[in-house]
Amino acid sequence: MYHCRLNAEKSIINLALYVSFFPQLIAGPIERARDLLPQFNQLKLRFSQEAIYWITLGFFKKMVVADNLAPFVEKIFNPDIQVGAVDYLWGMYAFAIQVYADFSGYSDIALGVALLLGVRLHQNFRQPYFASSFQEFWRRWHISLSFWLRDYVYFALGGSQSKRTLFTYRNLLLTMLVGGLWHGASWTFVLWGALHGALLITERPWLGATIHYPALRFLKQCWVFHWVALAFVIFRAKSVSQAIEILRQIGEGIGQIVGAFDLETFPKVGCFFAVVLGLLDWGQKKQWFIPTASNNGWRYWLRFGILTGLFWAIMFFGVFRGAQFIYFQF
Template sequence: MLFPTATFAFFFFTVFIASWALRERMGWRKLLLLAASYVFYGWWDWRFMALLAGSTAFNYLAGLLIADSSGKLRQRVVVAAVAVNLGVLALFKYYNFFIDSLTDVLVALDWQRDLPFLEIILPIGISFFTFQGISYVIDVSRRHIPPVRSPVDLFLYISFFPQLVAGPIVRASHFLPQLERKPDLSRTALAWGLLLVLSGMLKKTVIAHYIAVDLVDPVFAQPDIAASGDLIAAHYAYAVQVYCDFSAYSDIAIGVAALLGYRFRRNFDRPFAAASLQQLWQRWHISLSTWLRDYLYRALRGDKRDAGWRMYRNIFLTMLLGGLWHGANWTFVLWGAIHGIGLGLERFVKTRWHAFKTARADATPPLPSRRPGAAQPPADTASAWAGAFTGWFVTFHLFTLSAIFFRSPDIQAVWSYYAKMLSFTGGFEALTPFLLLLTAGAVAVQFLPGNLFERAADKLCDAPAFVFGLMLGGGLVLIDIAGPEGVAPFIYFQF
């Protein structure tokens, strides 16, 4: 069941009405949302409802056992719980990838063997609900949250349909307390939710769709015959497509949750305006970036006291595994490695530059003021702007160029794409002014103030009810007119 479809609109309208009718009966409301979440997930393939339920039941029991144990037993239960979660994820997502890789190694060594391949269907959203289960048992072990005693609460937390199949990755410490409070559909939440839903619909059904269908898909499908100008344009366009596609799902998920009375944290915050790789990863897929920081990087002892080669090792390993999380392909592994190396180099340069400036300042005596209390000369704003632009330019192009790994089916296709793109043979054949406007416009709006949605929602709070209806109805009609027939699945469904 896809968000921007008539089927989901009918489903959500039914759930919306029924859930608010039960707002005084919290137990029944939770059961309704839980049942709706399993219907939503089972709409794709009902057989994997058992996997979702089994994963949740396991983490529920693990949380209780962790809370009731101590010492080495507690540590062993935590390790076992994380291992089982990762084992299930590895079986469905990475088994054939590892078998293929092992087969290639054996062939290269002339030790070819018949290895067991399995026809495994990748369940939608398995990475997301697995990560939520892992974060829950680790938070219980760290005593950040108490164990959930109500099975319904944990089952609803893991399976809540707005974020179930493509995130954002919601923390138990943020969501579970909301289940204990009586929901309230304030005018602020209503305005916020409607604006996010409309924003997501626009980005997915208009911007991401036209960029993909008219430029990215045909160019990446046959890069050998595409003009180099189109290859250059397509690699920018694909980065924009991924952003619009995934942030659209996050917007709709956060908006739908708000309309049901629950607040999710922002998952994207203008990443293409970032002036450094560190800043970009603080703004892109924030729920995954913070998850990797809190449960992987810090597990590798990557805290502020970490220094030297170990810090750079931990950064690299975190991004390498983050790349592998995105897909069972060496292209994703190399994509993660590129960003791990980039973050490490960026940290190294910043550290050395800071040390240089500190030493220079200590060695240079301050210039005396012309008179007591006189203002110091203004900072060199031109050099500051130049530095910020350089940082943005390098960051943006590292991200877009590395996105070719993200989109290509294998390593050979990546090198072929780069070679043809850098040959500079041929102009722009697939790129049109409309596609250029969509791509450049999607990047340009990243430089607008980050609180525009909040300000717009505040303005709408005082508007009459019919204004909300007109905004939703009129927005959907305009998006439907501008958009295509049918909707492609979201990119992150495969993760």
């Protein structure tokens, strides 16, 4: 409204609904008034295939993937429990998948519930672990927060408009520090934001380079994913000292091709369905079964088969007494 992009809302009911719209209220996506308010004038209950798709996918991510990985992650990051170096390495991967499945699962459920009410929210995650740069990762991870930080912090600081490259680097670093502090007043969040700022700065001179070979693109995706996963260790740790110790143990675990770990607590179900989630993300990236696609042809039946499989996975392998969503604490 300040920039005259939207007329002042005269309906107190619509304004109250915007402030309290429950599907996206607790953990996002962060919706702007210009996108949400106009839709409140056309509210209508709609039972659509797309809504069922997002709700089912969201519950699968949360109950089958995230909640089956949660006990193992809790054990790894418990400072009172000592585990082997290989366990810490597996724990790094497990939490990277857990936090993605947990948070994107909530966002998918919110998107589906809003569609049932006739409101379309923005997709908050777009296969972030397939990103081939850290800039692309932040365009795919918690998209609404990334755009908010870009518009209200990065651009407010000057963005990349300055002719001095160091000013652009300063703006990137400060923006990511604010993003870290947004999660809480802890040094671990500050370090997490600082590391992502440093990664964005380091890659910036080479962002324009084109990768012609799929194998090289895959290697770059692996590079980005592993740095993001390492950063999540700092994010998840209860203190900086614990994060440093876990990272040291991970370094030792990498050097052990075969290591001993506790098979009894190893999240076999969670790991299996994490692979399934990766295949689903890959199929979505290829637009093989996007919910807005035509209902005719093989895409319809593929989508129907996937929804059926996800439903039974939830019924048989879902954790019905799992923990609350991770991002409810932020």
